[in-house]
Amino acid sequence: AQSVSQHNHHVILSEAASLELGCNYSYGGTVNLFWYVQYPGQHLQLLLKYFSGDPLVKGIKGFEAEFIKSKFSFNLRKPSVQWSDTAEYFCAVTKYSSASKIIFGSGTRLSIRP
Amino acid sequence: NAGVTQTPKFRILKIGQSMTLQCAQDMNHNYMYWYRQDPGMGLKLIYYSVGAGITDKGEVPNGYNVSRSTTEDFPLRLELAAPSQTSVYFCASSSGLAGGLSSYEQYFGPGTRLTVT
Numbered sequence: 001a002q003s004v005s006q007h008n009h010h011v012i013l014s015e016a017a018s019l020e021l022g023c024n025y026s027y028g029g030t031v032n033l034f035w036y037v038q039y040p041g042q043h044l045q046l047l048l049k050y051f052s053g054d055p056l057v058k059g060i061k062g063f064e065a066e067f068i069k070s071k072f073s074f075n076l077r078k079p080s081v082q083w084s085d086t087a088e089y090f091c092a093v094t095k096y097s098s099a100s101k102i103i104f105g106s107g108t109r110l111s112i113r114p
Numbered sequence: 115n116a117g118v119t120q121t122p123k124f125r126i127l128k129i130g131q132s133m134t135l136q137c138a139q140d141m142n143h144n145y146m147y148w149y150r151q152d153p154g155m156g157l158k159l160i161y162y163s164v165g166a167g168i169t170d171k172g173e174v175p176n177g178y179n180v181s182r183s184t185t186e187d188f189p190l191r192l193e194l195a196a197p198s199q200t201s202v203y204f205c206a207s208s209s210g211l212a213g214g215l216s217s218y219e220q221y222f223g224p225g226t227r228l229t230v231t
Binding site for chain 2 (some may be wrong): 004006009030032034042043044045046049051090094100101102103104105
């Protein structure tokens with residue numbers, strides 16, 4: 001069965017620090033990969049997605065993620081975080097060409113010290 | 115477009131009561147989903163639908179029922195509420211059209227916070 005692991009449950013950084021959130025998935029076939037963000041009191045929204053092509057994907061608000069197929073990873077990065085990046089971040093995976101079931105990781109809470 | 119709307123925003127139920135969580139979308143999306151979000155557990159898929167009249171179980175369907183009589187609406191029914199169903203419930207939709215890169219992006223509603231005591 002597919003699963004998604006986010007090993008960092010809570011990350012605390014100071015403003016301007018660099019960010020990397022880990023995401024590993026277990027599925028042997030071709031996959032679609034996503035990062036969603038949930039700001040405090042708001043609903044989930046898409047940050048970025050990977051379907052095929054360039055494994056380095058750029059999203060909104062300066063975020064990017066790199067798909068490393070050999071490591072089954074899709075880590076999220078941002079070179080310099082801001083206080084407004086305080087949120088919960090969810091990695092998700094779905095089987096290629098399947099929109100019916102997306103498996104979400106347990107989430108990483110990011111707290112930014114001003 | 116309003117996107118995905120959910121009602122109510124908050125609800126407190128007593129054990130054994132029933133209720134329906136409403137979800138509607140105005141994007142003409144084929145796929146709709148119900149998730150529950152428990153602290154530290156991420157989102158778990160309860161039920162999903164690939165079109166009007168078609169529903170299927172997700173990862174945690176026990177204690178819930180759904181129906182999809184129209185493209186727009188996808189209500190979630192809780193029968194005999196239990197404390198284990200205390201959670202935040204999110205409805206989502208996606209277009210689900212094969213071949214389109216945007217088809218797998220899910221749009222989420224604001225959530226319903228349910229407490230069962």
